[in-house]
Amino acid sequence: EENDLHCIGCGAQLQTIDKKMPGYTPESALKKGLETGQLYCQRCFRLRHYNEIAPVNISDDDFRKLLSQISEADALVVYVVDMFDFNGSLIPGLHRFVGDNPVLLVGNKEDVFPKSLKRNRMKEWLKRQANANGIMPEDVVITSAKNAESVEKMFELIEKLRKGRDVYVVGVTNVGKSTLINSLISIRNGIKDLITTSRFPGTTLDRIEIPFDENSNLIDTPGIIHNDQMAHVLTAEDLKYISPQKTIKPRVFQLNDGQTLFAGALARFDYEYSVGSVTAYFENNLMIHRTKLENADSFYEKHAGELLTPPSAENIANLPQLVAHHFNIDQNSDVVFEGLGWISVREGSKVTAWAPEGISVVIRKSLI
Ligand code: GDP
Secondary structure (H helix, E strand, O other), X not given: OHHHOEOOOXXXXXXXXXXXXXXXXXXXXXHHHHXXXXXXXXXXXXXXXXXXXXXXXXXXXXXXXXXXXXXXXXXXXXXXXXXXXXXXXXXXXHHHHOOXXXXXXXXXXXXXXXXXXXXXXXXXHHHHHXXXXXXOOOEEEEXXXXXXXXXXXXXXXXXXXXXXXXEEEEOEOOOOHHHHHHHHHHHHHOOOOHHHHOOOOOOXXXXXXXXXXXXXXXXXXXXXXXXXXXXXXXXXXXXXXXXXXXXXXXXEEOOOOOEEEEEOOOEEEEEEEOOOOXXXXXXXXXXXXXXXXXXXXXXXXXXXXXXXXXXXXXXXXXXXXXXXXXXXXXXXXXXXXXXXXEEEEOOOOEEEEEEEOOOOEEXXXXXX
């Protein structure tokens, strides 16, 4: 009879077998939930009580169903990306399943970017990135799910663009989609955490509908897992050490030719030919170590998981090998380690940037 039970948060059918699939709940929690009438899947339970990330997989089949739903709908698509991890935020084939529907691109987690970075430059950069991936957004907006004013601004833009239609919110896991929607709801309705506290009778698996008015809904879709994300290279514990919760404080390093910086054991930056200082933007507590380039290999081998963390010693074996990316810098630029941070370098320098296999390192024109 387990099959008839649904999570009152997300509507997923409850199951006790696969942790990574929607509706998972441990047997004991299911029993307790039946007694109290508060049946939540583990994901909604955690989100509700601990504000904790619990990504959920959907099968390719369900994903395809979801995609075709959107292309067949007459709706506004709100595509949420993490500006700290643009490549990790990409949804494969998004432009195909959007169909003719307009897209509003939302760059989230603005609060972690220092004020010195020009917001209009960030917007331009986001738009270019989207275009390069075949997505032509109607408009671009920068938000922080943690800042009510910016969420309000996003809402106004949604209202303007949707023209009475439904709104589908899409994004990969960890971009802050749930936090953003929760904060939108709490601003608009004064109801906190509606997603995970209200009952949505008849909601089908994985689809949360939040009424805008009598005729239209905001539809939250499941986060799609993107494997090339730092979030999936690290354990939840280690992830905490690299995800900025506050505005990043830039750290300036006076480097010479042939010096290396390590950001934990996750990134390595070789300044082969230097032109003055570099500025590092990482989570404020993430330790950055400096060595001579000629000693960097042995330094890493010796200290990864010990002096160089995260990952911690017990997880270092699971970290993919660091892969080198070479750059000749022809304008003031940021060398971006997706999902981890970036290092600003001056025109004319030559650098090698290393990141775990699968994690992209990209170069962008300085945002300052
Ligand atoms: P989802 O998987 O896309 O629904 O992502 P969540 O809403 O669960 O958020 C993932 C993580 O990012 C959580 O640790 C959030 O606290 C954090 N987060 C979400 N939005 C923001 C934001 O605007 N700024 C910052 N600094 N963190 C955010």
